[in-house]
Amino acid sequence: MQVIQWIVNLGASVFLPILLFIFGLILRIRPGKAFKAGLTVGIGFIGLNLVIGILTDSLGPATKLMIQNYGLHLQTIDVGWPAASAIAYGTVLGVMAIPIGIIVNVILLGLGLTKTLDIDIWNYWHVAFTGSILYMLTDNMYLGIFAMVVVTMFTYFFADLSAPAVAKFYGLEGISFPHGLSAPGYVFALPFKWLFDHIPGFNKLHVDAQSVQKRLGIFGDATVLGTIIGLVIGILAKMPINKTLNLAVSMGAVMMLMPRMVSLLMEGLTPISEAANSLVKKHFPGKKLYIGMDSALAIGQEGVLSASLILVPITLLLAVILPGNKVLPFGDLATLPYFLALFAAVFGGDILRTVIAGAVDITVSLYVATWMAPLITKLAKAANYNIGSNSSISALSDGGLWTNFIFLNVGKNFAWIGLAILFVIALGLLYWLNKVHDKKATEA
Template identity: 25%
Template sequence: MMSSLLVGVGLTGFGWIISSFTPVVTKIINQMIKTTGINLPVVDTGWQTSALASFHSTVGISFFIVGLILEIILFLIGYTKVFFPTNLWQNWGFMIWGTVAYTVTHNFWLSLGLSIFMMLYILMVAEIQADRWSDYYKISNGTTSALHNMENAVPAIILDPLWNLFGFNKIHLTPEVLKKRLGVFGEPTFIGAILGIIIGLLGNISRLSSLDAWGQILTFGVQLAGVMTIFPLVAHLFGSAFKPLTDEITEHYIRKNTGKTTESDAIKSKKRWFLAVDDGVGYGESATIISGVILIPIIVILAFILPGNKTIPVVDLVSIPFMIESMVAVYRGNILKILCTATIWLGIGLYASSYMAPMYSASVSQYGVAATTGAALIVSFNVMARPLNALIFAAWVSGNPLWIGLTIVIYGFFQILLRTRRPQIWAYLKKMSDKNKPDYVNVVKKEQTSNRTI
C-alpha cells in the first residue's frame, strides 16, 4: 500500500515539475529557433500526441490487450527475465508504431505483428542492460523497458569499445568527480544555473541590449537550477516506492535460492528477474539530467546544420533525459561518452523522424489528434527519432517477406545468444562499465593480486 501511494506521489511530483518547466524551456527554444532563422517543415509537438493516437486506434487497443497477455505469459514461461506489466502504461510506445503502420498499409495483422515484434526485441534489449540499469540507478532488480529508452542501449554498447580506445573512460566526467574537484561549482544546482544562463543567452542572442532579455536569461538560470535540485529529490522518492518490491525479489531469488549475495553471484543466478519500473525513476539522476540539458542546444544546432534534415525538435527536448537513461547506465554516468553517443544517435534520429513525419502526421490526424502548431507535418522527437525502430518499421511496412524475415532472423540470433550467454553478457557489460570508475586501475590491481594469491 505504501509503495502504491509513493508511486502516485512521485508521478504527481514529476507531472508538476515537467508541466511547469516545459512551457518555459519551449519558449526559450522557440526564441533560439527564431533567432537562428531555422525554418523546417516538420515540427515536434511532443510524445503526448503518440499516446493519444495509440489509444484511439483499433491496432493500438488490440495490442494493449494482446500485448499484456503475451508479456505475462513470456515472463511466466521464463522467455524473458523482465516483468513488463508493472509498467503497463509504457505499452503505448509499441502501440504507436503499429498504429502508424496500419495508416500506411491498412493491414491489421501486419501492423499488430509489428507492435508485437517491437515488444519482443525491446524486452530482449531491456534484459541485456537490466543489470547495468539496476546497478547504476540503485533500484535492486529493477529496470526500465520503455521503447523510447531501450533502443539507445544498442549504440551505447556498440560504441563503448571505440570510446575506450580514444581514452574517454580515463576522462572521469561524472557528477561525483565534478563535485569532488569543483566543490560547490560541481553541484547539480550550480551546473543547472550555468546551463540555464547559456541556453538563455542563445535564446536572446539578438536582444542582449534589452533589460527584459537579461531578466529572462537570469530567471531561466534559476528555474533550471531549481529543476536540477528538486528533480533528484522527487526521483529518489519515486525510486523508494519500488524498493520494497525489488528488495523482495533480491531476498527471495538470490539469498534464498543461491544462498549468496555477491554481485558476481547475482549475475550468474538463473532465478534472477527484474521488475519494470517507470523511467521517471532515472530522469532526475544527476548525470542523466545534466547530460540531457547539455544536449538541448546540441540537438537544435544539429537540426540546423545537418543536410537533408526536415525536423526541428521543440516540445520533446525536455524529454531527452528519458531518452538517454540506458546510455547513462551502460556508461556509469560518464558524461563525455553519453554526449558523444547521444549526439551521433539522435543526429541520425533527426533523419528517422523526418522520414516518419508524413506517415506519423497522417496517423495522428486520422485518430483525431490535431496539430496545435499549424505546421504541415508534425512528429514526436522522443518517439520517432529512433534509427533502429524506423529501420524495423520500414522493413515491415514494405510487406516484403524477405525484409520482415531478416528482422526476425536477426532478433532470433541475439535472443538465442542472450538465452545461452546471459551471465557472460552481463559480466562483459559490468567490466566495461567499471572502466569508467576513477579508481578502475586500483580495482584491476587488487583483482590481479587476489588471483595470484589464489
C-alpha cells in the same frame, strides 16, 4: 477494449498505484503496506511530472526565442511524446497494444525467455505507435499486430540486457527498463563505449558529476551547474535579463528536485521489488526477476540531467546545419533525459561521452523523424488528433527511433517474411541471453 481505454485514460499516476497494490497483495504484502507503496509511487509520478512541467515550461519560451532570433525555418514541428502517445492510443490498433504486450510478457516469462515482469503498462504506447504506423502503411491489421509482438519482444531483450548496468550504475537492483524510447539507447551506446575506450588519451578522461564538482568546487555542484547551463541557454536565446535569471533558477530547481522525486518512486517500489525477488528465490532458486518500470527512475541522475541540458542548444544547432533535416526540435527537448537514461549507465555517468554519443543519436533521430513526418501527420489525422495550423508534424522521440526505422522499413518492404525474420532474431536473442548466457555465467 473500452475498459482498457478507460484505464489508459487514468494516467500512470493513478492506474500504476492500483496495479502495484494488487500486485503487492498477490506477493502477500500486508494490505496497508501495499497500499502505501502504490500510493507513494503515484505521488512520485505526480511530483516527477510537475518537475518535467517546469523543464518544459522553461525551455519552451527559450526554444521559441532561439527559433525566432536565429531564423530557424523548418517545415515540420516536433510535437513531442505527449502528442505521439495520444495519437498512438487513439488509433484502431492502439488500445490492443496493452493486451498484446501483457500476453507476450506472460508467455516469455513462462518459457524463461525474459526476466522482466513488465508493470509499466502505460508505456505500451511505444508498441502501439509502431504497429499503428505499419498498419497505415500496409493496410494490413494483422501485420500491424504481428509488428507489435515483434517490437515487444525486442523491448524485453533490451530491458534484460541493460538490467545489470541499471543495477550497477543506478543502484536499482531487480529493476529493468522495458521503455520504448530509452531501452534501444543502451544498444546504440555500446559501440561508442568501445570506441571511446580505444582512443588514446580520451580513454583516460572521465568527466562525471563528481569529478566536475571536485575540480570546480561549488560551480561543479549539480544544482549550480544546472543554473549555469540555464543561464547560458537564456543568453543564447537573447532573453531579457529577468527571464534569463528565472530560466537559470528553474534549471537549478530541476537539477535539485528531479532526483528527489525519483527517490519517492524508489521508496514505493522497494517493498514490491523485494517481495517479488523473495518469492522468486523461494519458489525458483537461482532465477532472477526484474520489475519492468519506466526509465523515469533514471532521469534524475546528475550526469543524465547535465548532459540533457547541454544537448538542448546542440540539438537546435544540429537541426539547422544537418542537410536534408526538416524537423524543428521543440516538444521533445524536455524528453532528452529519457533519450540518455541508459547512455549514462553505459558510460558510467561520464557527461562528455554522453553528450558526444547523444549528439550522434540526435542526428540519427532528426533524419528518421524527417522520414517519419508524413506518416505521423497522416496517422494523427486518422486518429482525429488536432494538429492545429501545422501542415507537417513529427516526434523526435519515437518518431526518430532507429529501431522504428528498421521495423517499419522491413514491415513495409518485406511484409510477413521480413517481420518473421525479425521475430526469429528476437527469439534467438532472448534465448541466448536468458538461457545460454545465464548458464555460462552460472557455471563460471
